Amino acid sequence: MPMVEQTVQIVSNERDTDQYFRLVVRAPAIAPRVQPGQFAHVRILPLKEALLRRPFSIFQVSDDTLSILYKAIGRGTEVLARMRPGEELSMIGPLGHGFTVPPPGGETPLLVAGGYGMAALYLLAQRSPQKGIAFVGGRRRVDILCEAEFRALGWDVRVTTEDGSHGEKGLVTQALLIELEQRALRRKLFACGPTPMLKAVGRLAADFNLPAELSLDEHMGCGIGVCLTCVVPIKAGGDWEYQRTCTEGPVFDARQVVWEAGV
Amino acid sequence: MNLSVKLGTLTLPNPVTVASGTFGYGVEYAQLVDLNQLGAVVVKGIRLGPVRGNPTPRTVEVTSGLINAIGLQGPGVDGFIRKYWPFLKGLQVPTIINIWGTTVEEYAEVARRFEALDGVGALELNVSCPNIKAGGAQFGTDLKLLGQVVEACRKATRLPLITKMSPNVVSIAPYAQAAEAAGSDALSIMNSFPAMAINIETRQPRLANVTGGLTGPCIKPIAVKLVWEAAKAVKIPIIGMGGIQNAADAIEFIMAGATAVAVGTANFYEPQTALQVIAGLRQFMQQRSLGDVRELIGSAHAGG
Numbered sequence: 001m002p003m004v005e006q007t008v009q010i011v012s013n014e015r016d017t018d019q020y021f022r023l024v025v026r027a028p029a030i031a032p033r034v035q036p037g038q039f040a041h042v043r044i045l046p047l048k049e050a051l052l053r054r055p056f057s058i059f060q061v062s063d064d065t066l067s068i069l070y071k072a073i074g075r076g077t078e079v080l081a082r083m084r085p086g087e088e089l090s091m092i093g094p095l096g097h098g099f100t101v102p103p104p105g106g107e108t109p110l111l112v113a114g115g116y117g118m119a120a121l122y123l124l125a126q127r128s129p130q131k132g133i134a135f136v137g138g139r140r141r142v143d144i145l146c147e148a149e150f151r152a153l154g155w156d157v158r159v160t161t162e163d164g165s166h167g168e169k170g171l172v173t174q175a176l177l178i179e180l181e182q183r184a185l186r187r188k189l190f191a192c193g194p195t196p197m198l199k200a201v202g203r204l205a206a207d208f209n210l211p212a213e214l215s216l217d218e219h220m221g222c223g224i225g226v227c228l229t230c231v232v233p234i235k236a237g238g239d240w241e242y243q244r245t246c247t248e249g250p251v252f253d254a255r256q257v258v259w260e261a262g263v
Numbered sequence: 264m265n266l267s268v269k270l271g272t273l274t275l276p277n278p279v280t281v282a283s284g285t286f287g288y289g290v291e292y293a294q295l296v297d298l299n300q301l302g303a304v305v306v307k308g309i310r311l312g313p314v315r316g317n318p319t320p321r322t323v324e325v326t327s328g329l330i331n332a333i334g335l336q337g338p339g340v341d342g343f344i345r346k347y348w349p350f351l352k353g354l355q356v357p358t359i360i361n362i363w364g365t366t367v368e369e370y371a372e373v374a375r376r377f378e379a380l381d382g383v384g385a386l387e388l389n390v391s392c393p394n395i396k397a398g399g400a401q402f403g404t405d406l407k408l409l410g411q412v413v414e415a416c417r418k419a420t421r422l423p424l425i426t427k428m429s430p431n432v433v434s435i436a437p438y439a440q441a442a443e444a445a446g447s448d449a450l451s452i453m454n455s456f457p458a459m460a461i462n463i464e465t466r467q468p469r470l471a472n473v474t475g476g477l478t479g480p481c482i483k484p485i486a487v488k489l490v491w492e493a494a495k496a497v498k499i500p501i502i503g504m505g506g507i508q509n510a511a512d513a514i515e516f517i518m519a520g521a522t523a524v525a526v527g528t529a530n531f532y533e534p535q536t537a538l539q540v541i542a543g544l545r546q547f548m549q550q551r552s553l554g555d556v557r558e559l560i561g562s563a564h565a566g567g
Contacts, residue, residue, distance in 0.1 A: 226287035
């Protein structure tokens with residue numbers, strides 16, 4: 001799974017809802033090799049005093065372009081949101097160990113996403129031989145992203161919002177629980193979102209004895225396994241060790257994650 | 264054009280290396296960087312046994328810099344030899360192994376283990392990591408302990424020894440001289456500066472370790488001054504480092520007295536930096552019709 005560093009050109013960079021943006025870049029050396037759940041590490045060149053690259057899950061790929069869904073929330077993403085088509089970024093990718101695409105006839109995939117976590121699950125939904133259910137949650141209507149894209153793939157999309165402004169009112173994991181109580185056999189969970197949501201999905205997977213793959217979101221430095229910033233405690237031979245979200249992850253088997261360690 | 268330089272008995276094909284802890288064990292960069300173009304690969308610090316490292320958050324980005332408190336996570340001597348040495352020994356350029364311990368005896372034991380390994384270019388003694396409770400900076404900021412560590416390693420190995428100095432001293436000159444007197448073949452100047460950052464929303468330190476070491480372009484002028492001062496104090500060669508992003512930065516260090524340089528934090532955001540520095544150095548020399556990089560070493564001292 002070789003990575004490359006490439007100067008990529010912005011094709012489009014438009015507001016999706018509220019603070020969320022969709023960035024499309026031409027990245028011929030990266031796009032064709034992206035696996036579901038992998039990420040790109042982006043150097044936002046106009047960002048002079050903030051040195052590090054920013055990691056983004058890869059949302060969609062099409063021929064030599066790839067897209068990213070991001071929230072303009074910090075120094076880096078705010079500068080990125082002002083960049084225009086034709087401008088360039090430096091990108092390293094595809095990076096990380098992504099989701100396991102379900103084998104034909106295997107378990108039914110249940111995707112669980114919080115906010116723009118949905119983006120990291122799109123390629124998995126697209127490449128999965130069997131369609132499943134995508135549970136997507138957010139605080140408000142504007143936090144529900146790419147619902148239409150998942151429906152267009154023929155997936156059953158279940159929306160929850162905390163304020164009830166779209167879909168069911170409540171947490172995404174409550175909707176998941178209701179579904180699992182009805183049927184939990186031969187299903188596998190794939191999740192991406194905030195850490196409390198991932199922990200809850202991990203607990204549900206354990207309760208229902210289901211396999212689950214979680215995409216962890218940690219602060220990242222180099223993105224290629226060197227700086228050891230993005231480590232998480234992972235079970236190893238009766239104990240645990242710090243593994244790298246950028247290299248061994250971002251996707252980990254839920255049973256291997258040791259949430260209570262490392263404090 | 265000659266770019267090769269010597270650190271003790273070790274010859275580097277060019278003066279541009281990488282800073283320990285910013286380049287993993289080399290292999291991580293193999294897909295992005297032609298490692299055989301470097302002056303040397305310098306690996307992350309190794310002690311005798313494996314090290315789990317500090318809790319997270321371990322790094323925080325600050326204006327033109329990075330504060331880290333990784334805690335020297337690593338595989339230990341045996342893990343390193345098993346996992347990483349087969350790759351490193353196949354490189355055409357020297358590998359410099361950064362070592363540390365919590366006692367003088369441990370430093371010496373690690374040095375002995377690498378003495379027995381065929382193909383090691385040199386050992387870099389990390390006596391200056393600010394992020395571990397025992398070992399590291401305590402050795403680099405105590406003249407007597409510094410001398411003991413270097414001397415014990417000197418007895419343990421014939422490999423060239425490079426002492427990585429702490430910047431956290433009132434004057435670097437006596438420490439540089441102590442390392443030289445104890446048998447160090449070269450000095451790495453320098454390690455990171457103790458630093459911290461606070462999240463004003465949560466009123467909490469941003470690092471789990473509370474404090475860390477500051478690196479990146481913001482420390483470069485301080486590092487250049489330390490190289491300048493050390494170069495006046497010792498005869499052994501110096502590897503200058505601290506915030507190098509391009510050839511101009513590297514040339515400053517060389518003119519201040521560094522025989523070689525190391526690219527550090529820049530590896531994290533621009534893996535090609537070291538190769539760009541080499542190309543830029545070549546171009547700088549060409550434009551000035553310089554035939555040998557050694558003509559630049561310490562050249563800023565001529566009038567001062």
